[in-house]
Amino acid sequence: MDYNVIGKAGSRMGTGTMIILDDQTCPVGMVLNLIRFFAHESCGFCTPCREGLPWTHQVLLDIEQGRGQPEDLETLAYQIKYIGTMGNTHCALAPGAMEPLQSALKYFYYDFKQHITGGRCPYH
Ligand code: SF4
Numbered sequence: 252m253d254y255n256v257i258g259k260a261g262s263r264m265g266t267g268t269m270i271i272l273d274d275q276t277c278p279v280g281m282v283l284n285l286i287r288f289f290a291h292e293s294c295g296f297c298t299p300c301r302e303g304l305p306w307t308h309q310v311l312l313d314i315e316q317g318r319g320q321p322e323d324l325e326t327l328a329y330q331i332k333y334i335g336t337m338g339n340t341h342c343a344l345a346p347g348a349m350e351p352l353q354s355a356l357k358y359f360y361y362d363f364k365q366h367i368t369g370g371r372c373p374y375h
Contacts, residue, residue: 289348
């Protein structure tokens with residue numbers, strides 16, 4: 252496992268942390284937990300991070316608890332694009348927070364849709 256190998260696989264090493272999930276773990280809940288962490292860690296200097304991360308957290312919380320709406324997925328995609336763009340914030344915390352969300356939407360899109368259409372978390 253190194254930077255080049257992971258880069259060729261379409262990802263990034265980041266902090267080198269690896270999270271392994273079994274098939275009973277809700278990916279929406281997992282990314283919700285990560286965004287909660289990043290929102291808590293925000294120093295509050297930049298608006299997209301200070302306001303955007305708690306907002307993103309709330310959207311994910313609604314989806315995870317069965318209150319999600321179909322348009323929430325577009326909202327998350329917009330948040331990823333805006334908050335995730337380096338230069339829109341002073342440091343890399345907020346763009347870094349968008350990386351796991353972007354990956355979760357890419358690889359677990361069906362799980363997000365299932366939460367919204369079913370009005371509940373299918374893993375609970
Ligand atoms: S992006 Fe960095 S500098 Fe800006 S509010 Fe977040 S933690 Fe602070």
